[in-house]
Amino acid sequence: MSLQVEAVAELGAFTLDLELTAARGQCLALVGPSGAGKSSTLRVIAGLLKPTRGRVVCGEERWFDSLASVNLPPELRRCGYVFQDYALFPQLSAWQNVAYALRDEPRRQRERTARDWLARLDLEDRADARPNVLSGGERQRVALARALARRPDVLLLDEPLSALDSQTRAAASRHLADALTQTEAPTILVTHDFTQAAQLADHILIVDAGRIVQQGTATELAAKPATAFVADFTGAVVLRGTAQRQPDGTTVVMLSSGEEIRSTDLAVGPVVATVYPWEITIEPAGGSGARSTQNRVQATIHSMTTIGGRVRLALTGPDALVAEVTTTAVAHLSLAPGMAVSATWKATATRLIADR
């Protein structure tokens, strides 16, 4: 099952005009500012918004084709749609919300199946609760369970983590990553958070004013942003590699560049390592390699941009990095483009997420 979308739609201020293809099991992220047309793209796929022209093809099924006047209603497109505010039915309990997606099943089995879906997302004890007494994270999981219970051919996630506080978000993100690994359905994830996209998606499309401005893997986009706009969105440094647990309880990640970094997160196998630019400190070139608490990577300053009282450094080397340092540090170390430096950051500041 794959999904192909070509859509042109008038959205008031601008025209949505984009093409995308998601293969079976692939997760595609649409990243961009609010009002860029990301959610509208999901609505076009689900049949909630009729484009002026274009095609939406899922596997062998044509869901929309302006040339052939095909326009299937939403209920005939098998989409698992997680809405931004989750859109749980307020008068139904958690299991009843999930059972609503099980219209194809005999009535007697629905409750059983719905409870099973909730159990998969660790929500079996909350099955009888109404949405208004569920926490944000629980609501998000009920919405996800409901979307998955539809046995979707396409999974559509509209800002699935943005309504959550930062602590809940980490846990919810893990649940989501697990669910994505298990589903065969091509997935379109809408987010304005590049880090989230990097964690969850295989391929990222940066969308602005209804158009795709750049696409690629998180690493590609972070390393070579085509425009300042894209650069701005790639907030966190994203590194891919293979994780190995150490006897001292830390994790060593062998990056694809050959460099080694450490993290206090636990992970094994392919991982995405992220670090925020403001966690990275710049020191004169040289010094020892990775220690158990401090990562150290050799790099060259490619460019420097002052933002407020801080300076953003684009670093090249075996790995593309972005560091944010104070103007005082720049003056103290006489930093300038072309200079060789060491970028260091703590193992505790390195987040690891399993790479799908």
Next chain:
Amino acid sequence: MRSHRWFPVVLTAALSVVLLFLALPVVAIFVDTTPAALVASFDDPAAVDALVLSLWTSTLAVGLIVLAGTPAAYLLATRRFRGRNVVVTLIELPLVLPPAVAGIGLLAALGPRGLLGGPLRDAGIDVSLTSVSVVIALTFVAAPFYIRQAEAAFSALDRSWLEASRTLGASEATTFARIAIPTAMPGLVVGLALAWGRALGEFGATLMFAGSFRGVTQTVPLAIYERFSTDFTGALALSAVLVAVSGGILITVRLATRRSAVRVAAG
């Protein structure tokens, strides 16, 4: 300090004035009616006939209003189309129409020589001066109260609930029945109560269009009016009965639908 306090005082004073003005006549009806007069009004067959007629005609009218008005209000709330404002204005027009004008209008439309009444009469259907004409008059004046409220209730629903229902495989009809109605239920009940109250109290249009024949078209308000000039005590007692019945219906409707809303949703 004082400058902080005057506004709440004004609010409280305003509410007190409103409450006093609106509640006083209702209280007066009960104060002036002796329990004996109240009981006596049930011995009067004309009063009982009027009460029975009022109850079944208003129930039927409200039933018709809900049946046709709910989907109509849903359409108005969920779709934007050309001429929508004209449609809404036409629906709300009976609200501002003087009841006497409503009665004349109904006569002109459905009376023996009316626009539609003529052909109907030729086909052997004559509604004039029958209980059916009472139901028509009540439906006409009460429908806007329900439809307006229902439209507002449906408009206030989170659109993403309706959309989520569609993406979960439910047709628009199923979404309407399983999601829109249960979630809009509190608003629909308010509309139903308003419409029922308006239908029970209807006077002018009924008098003009259906007349005031005992047991056939004489509803409680018409019976009260008939007594008013000759038997003020009897009129008062019947008024007290009408207030009690209206109040009772409103409370019952609210309680009953609150429970059934929960059941419909869970089913």
